[in-house]
Amino acid sequence: TIASIIVEKESHNLSERGRDYFRRMREAAQRMQALINDLLAYSRSRAAGQKFKHTDLSVIISQVVSDIAGDIKDKNAVVEIGMTYSLDIVPFQFRQLLYNLISNSLKFSDPHRSPVIKISCSTAKGDHFGAL
Known part of the structure; x- marks a missing residue:
């Protein structure tokens, strides 16, 4: 204030x-x-x-990118957002996950290169939980 x-x-x-x-x-x-x-x-x-809510991932991605726009600008980074979906997720947890992933990508990027962060969704067939 x-x-x-x-x-x-x-x-x-x-x-x-x-x-x-x-x-x-x-x-x-x-x-x-x-x-x-x-x-x-x-x-x-x-x-x-935990309450799952049908959520448009592009909305959460846009919010996170907006939240850390200053850091993105400071690193001269580019964030490319590809195809996204609406999924049943816990929005807070997914938002925190994205925030951490993007922040860490910027934090640990090569200081001599402009980072390019690509975010997109795809579907996969098979036992999704078998690898856990």
């Missing part, structure tokens, strides 16, 4: 770099709030049992 007030009322006194730092701080605070909300939802889902 304070960062937003400073950007709104004092942005003319800040350099472009200063505005960028405040923007990043605000985005980090939004990510932290989303994490807190997700943790609360997770604790509720553990208490009430």
Whole structure:
């Protein structure tokens, strides 16, 4: 909230770099709030049992990519989203899984190359749970 007030009322006194730092701080605070909300939802889902919901994966993917857009930009990364489906999933858990996968992809990428992260869905025949 304070960062937003400073950007709104004092942005003319800040350099472009200063505005960028405040923007990043605000985005980090939004990510932290989303994490807190997700943790609360997770604790509720553990208490009430996991509830599967028919969910469009492209919506969750877009949200996660938006949440970490600053990190994607900093790494000069490209996120390519291919074919996706709607599935019965626990949205919070899937969102957290994607967030971790994309964040780790950026974090552990070669610093001398721009990362390319490709996300797509496909179907497979056979015993899906046999490999677990």
